[in-house]
Amino acid sequence: MxxxxxxxxxxxxxxxxxxxxxxxxxxxxxxxxxxxxxxLVLIKDGEEVNRSVGFMPEEPLKDFAQS
Numbered sequence: 001m002x003x004x005x006x007x008x009x010x011x012x013x014x015x016x017x018x019x020x021x022x023x024x025x026x027x028x029x030x031x032x033x034x035x036x037x038x039x040l041v042l043i044k045d046g047e048e049v050n051r052s053v054g055f056m057p058e059e060p061l062k063d064f065a066q067s
Contacts, residue, residue, distance in 0.1 A: 001038045001055055008061050015065045040064065 002019070009017040022029045022037060032041055032048075042050040042064065050067055 004056070004058050004061055007058055008065060012062065012065055017065075042067065 005017055005019070009015070020028055022034060032039075034041075036053045038053070038055065040052045040056065040061075041048055050064065052064055056064065
């Protein structure tokens with residue numbers, strides 16, 4: 001999933017992407033209720049507005065990030 005996210009991140013200047021290592025950040029993992037990897041959480045204005053679990057191809061990821 002990493003290469004797909006990197007590609008989309010380069011294309012979308014209006015969206016910031018952050019990668020979290022669940023082994024290194026268990027409190028953050030718990031805070032967001034991550035139970036499966038990969039999990040994508042879309043946050044706008046400090047609030048979760050969308051979530052996706054599992055692999056996502058490039059075009060759907062762009063749509064997700066801009067939703």
